[in-house]
Amino acid sequence: MLAFVCFIFVCCTCFMCFTFYAAIHFIICGDHCSLTYSAGALGGGMMLQGLSVDSSGPSFTPLVVVELVSDAKEETIGWLLNKIRDQQHDGGAELLVEQLGPGVGAQEKENPNLFLVGATWQRLLSGAEDVGLFKESTDGSMRAFTCANKHNFKDFGGDGDGFLSMAECQYIIKHELDTLRAKDETHVPGYKQAKLYPGKSIIRRLLSKRILIQIFPLHDKEELKRLSFSWYKKVKLSLQPLDDIRHYYGEGQALYFGFLEYFTFALVPMALFGVPYYLFDWEDYDKYVVFAVFNLIWCTVILELWKRCSASLAYRWGTLSRKKAFEEPRPGFHGVLGFNPVTGREEPLYPNIKRQLRIYLVSLPFVLLCLYLSFCVMMVYFLMEGWALSVYDQEPTFWTGVLLFIPSIIYAVVIEAMNLIYRYAAEFLTEWENHRLESSYQNHLVLKVLVFNFFNCFASLFYIAFVVQDMVLLRQSLATLLITSQILNQFMEAFLPYWLQRRRNKKMIRKVQKRRILEDKELPLAEQVRLEADMSTYLGTFDDYLELFLLFGYVSLFSCVYPLAAVLVVLNNVTEVYSDAFKMCHVFKRPFSDPAANIGVWQLAFEAMSVIAVVTNFALIGLSPQVKTYFSDSETHLILWTVAAEHGLMAFKFILTFLIPDIPKHIQIKLARLEFESLEALKKKRQLHGG
Amino acid sequence: MLAFVCFIFVCCTCFMCFTFYAAIHFIICGDHCSLTYSAGALGGGMMLQGLSVDSSGPSFTPLVVVELVSDAKEETIGWLLNKIRDQQHDGGAELLVEQLGPGVGAQEKENPNLFLVGATWQRLLSGAEDVGLFKESTDGSMRAFTCANKHNFKDFGGDGDGFLSMAECQYIIKHELDTLRAKDETHVPGYKQAKLYPGKSIIRRLLSKRILIQIFPLHDKEELKRLSFSWYKKVKLSLQPLDDIRHYYGEGQALYFGFLEYFTFALVPMALFGVPYYLFDWEDYDKYVVFAVFNLIWCTVILELWKRCSASLAYRWGTLSRKKAFEEPRPGFHGVLGFNPVTGREEPLYPNIKRQLRIYLVSLPFVLLCLYLSFCVMMVYFLMEGWALSVYDQEPTFWTGVLLFIPSIIYAVVIEAMNLIYRYAAEFLTEWENHRLESSYQNHLVLKVLVFNFFNCFASLFYIAFVVQDMVLLRQSLATLLITSQILNQFMEAFLPYWLQRRRNKKMIRKVQKRRILEDKELPLAEQVRLEADMSTYLGTFDDYLELFLLFGYVSLFSCVYPLAAVLVVLNNVTEVYSDAFKMCHVFKRPFSDPAANIGVWQLAFEAMSVIAVVTNFALIGLSPQVKTYFSDSETHLILWTVAAEHGLMAFKFILTFLIPDIPKHIQIKLARLEFESLEALKKKRQLHGG
16 A cells, blocks of 8 residues: 555656656757847857947946846936946946846836946956956966966966856956945935945945845856756766856856765665665565664765865865955844944944844744744644544545545645745844844854754654654655655746746747847847846755755655655656756846855754764664564663664764865865965065065 | 771872972972073073173074084084075075083083074074064064064064064074975985985984984073972962963963863862762762763863863964964885975875875784783773772771772772883884874874773773772772872872982082082083983973873763862872973973964864763763662663763754854954955055056
């Protein structure tokens, strides 16, 4: 019975994958027009220098779009544009900026305040030095780019065109816009309530006062087409083009996809091990000890190895030894004006003690309350489960058999819904805590969301495993939860945004077609920019990592009682690669690249999960009938041995963390060589000055 | 009976402290002559510049002594002295060097090859820049010293005399000597077998071929007198003069004494808590649960707080943000000549795989064998213990009662002896493993010694506590082990070297007095240098930290069954401060200062011990009759609850490690400010170049 339903689930998932595939293929091959740019307009984004592209287009190649509210005052717009255009020593950004012309079907309600920002090559190169970009030098090592040594870098030809990727150029422009600072203005011209003080980032103030709607980088359709072709258009078993992804989306994105791929590959041995286990020991719940031991070692080893992989990637991409820039306060941060003790600049200060009070007196109780609610929901689920079981016991037909799964499915849906609602609450609370730095905001948000999601998803499994101690029910619950949440996730993440975007695309094309007959079916620049401005904003890798984290939890915690979990997760990850790739390319606005050197706080989260997995697996081993018969004379001995073994493995785990270096040897040597060279150069300089 | 013997032990320890005190006072007040320098000769070590000090003395103030073997060839000596004197751009060290004149009673067997090394102020200042010294600048922050900005530093007056402490000058000279490199010499002139290659450190080759016996810095007797007065001469309850210790001995030493002091203070609440516990619950072995819980929290908190203390000290002394210099191969390292992949220089290479084989196939089995031997000795001890008990049972008199303690005392002595012998074996093995870097050598040595010492000292206690489960015996063993090892340690560490040194001093004075009648009872420079050359060499803080580590173990692991342990350790630490201070000042050669930013690998060792302490204390709680009666119905529940509580606390401990920042807020701000300033300076420089 159980086997049958599981089989149906697996079929469902597979079917889903294939329909999704088919959908993508259909879209890309059949519905080409709406998704490709005029090649002349932006294609070859590398030929940026002062090319007049189109009669109606700007006199430079646009890289970034700045959208102000449609009723923004003339005075404000003029002031901002001057700031962007001004020379650097006058406090400007020295960038090129132009207003976007009206679209083909210019309507009343169309926002006229869209501005295209670009820059000259010289400006971009000096910006690259400002942001501390690392590029490959002619001797093959990664070095911080400096204009003085520009000819020592690989691929630096002519006056530097083609040296920086479009994503890098966009990142530099964003950085330069972000560091546009007020000088002696006390408020934004035209908006008395938008206060400024010397040194305040203008863009952040405009964003927080909602005068500026958004800043986003433009897609490069030619490159995007190439990327999507090598990424997901051909059905193949090769690896993802991580370097291309990094080239187009930046290091943060590429690391996510790298991790997703690594995680999938890491699961393969487990899946291979799990299938025969599942097939031949199907109704024998006792023999999961071997699998639990395998699990233990697996989750310890793969995270350690990932650190090395991640370091290799980050070195290749030049973010490993890149210094972190000084962090600005986040746009939403507010407080009483004072002097920052670090920079000495005037900026709002917010007493730490107030923030701590908000965290411990409001956020913490709220999280606890939510956990309690989640617990209550779980109890209701167990009541339903009991009721379904009693119905099945009274009348064991096929339909009452199916009924057995209904509570789990409902519970899984409720869990997803609660996670979603809680997410908004957590964002609101973390915003209200008024963190000064984006990183601190992110850490608090991740912590809140992780604790709740962990409890929400796994509490029922822990309850079944260790309180009820019913391994059959555990297996059944795990399967239902895993499969339902996978289906829901794929739907929420890819299908829904895709259909919304498709509707928008269609509308835009229809609008254009109304006014003029398109020779080629491509959109003119003005329309394409407006189309992209309306696309959903990609909110970062948070949700993607969170999903992986929960999947990792399902696999590492309980997969010993349900070996097929690994197979399901592998299947899910494969479709996840495709759906994530698709949504990155065609559903969302292009995100700014993020020069990440590792997966950050998520490494910690996964490691915490692996520690919990060790404890859980040992507890499951201790509960297994096999082990129990071995220690049949004394339960005390059983527990003591289990605890001793657990402590031993935990100690081993920590020793392993020390023994396996986080950075592979050959990269360590390269880094040491760079450091040695800079020390030697310094010494020489000194001796020259001294002599 | 037990109480009585313990009382005797405590009295013994107290008596020991006082006699030691009295001895020190006697030496310092009554026996002044042999330990003070001629004030003119070296006192005011800060007035270094070209002062002709004495008719027979050198033309500069000597800082460091280089001792070659007495039969060193003229050719070699001349070559080395030229290297030291040569200009820097000729590959020399640009230092001042002179041969030490013969002593008053010049004898045949006296080594003539003692050389005094000094330097001009200009040279020392440029050396300070080379080694990356941090000094306090006029705005109160710690900055890397540079000659260009020398006037921005506090206390920099005139041409810089008095700016660097004598210890810093000596450190600089040592660094300059160490980095004297061979150019085109293929071997040391006069010694064909002492091969050289371009870039090889000359001093290290001379040391490894035993042509150079030693390099040591000279004491500054005036300053030493002041230091010892404020440190230990006056009986007082104030803190140690850590800044003065750092000024005279460098940061590594000062951090050790800081840690010793911190550890003693941290023990005070435990001692205060322990005394009434000990007095009123003396025969009630059940009530140690409260103490165990106290222990748990104590050992978690104090290590976290120490990190902050240590960071504060290191910031004040300018070592916190000091960059580590590039590490040279250690003198004993040998291998086949090749090219270092990092520096590109020619240097011996030794394949890592060979080293790993030596570690895993020889060292590891050897350590395991030693552990097995230690285990056998422990078993013999238990046999003896059983025999003594049977004697006491047959005839319970006072003397057979004393006999009960004899096995423990013998065992304690044997443990100390085994630790000592093993120490030599470990040093030999680690040397043989042929580590390239001193730090890697140290880590492997520490690991070997720690594992063995931990097992050797605590195995019997663990055995008694968890296998025999006899808390009375545990208490008795702990007391005997602790007290015996303390007495032995104080004897080995302070008394023995002191008497040896005293004999040497006396001999030297007698020799001088034979030849000439001293007007003042002070030694002339030549004799003083020879006297110091003969003093024992201080081998670093290894043994001192090891002793503290074992004491920490006794207190944190088992003090709940013997609350007086904390009191004993406090007493021991107080005498330790005095005996260590005394031996540093009067028994050993002055050590070169070591710019440490923290206590290094010992922090890790203490943290590992605190984790073990958590597990042990929970196990002891689980074994306590009090808890057992509470869970009288089910032993399984008892164990499960204990394990759950232990896991909870362990998790809390790790969370605490994240929550408590390692560096106090105000220092974080100062560091951030420095970094921000350097970033801003860089940006300005760029804009200047660009504009």
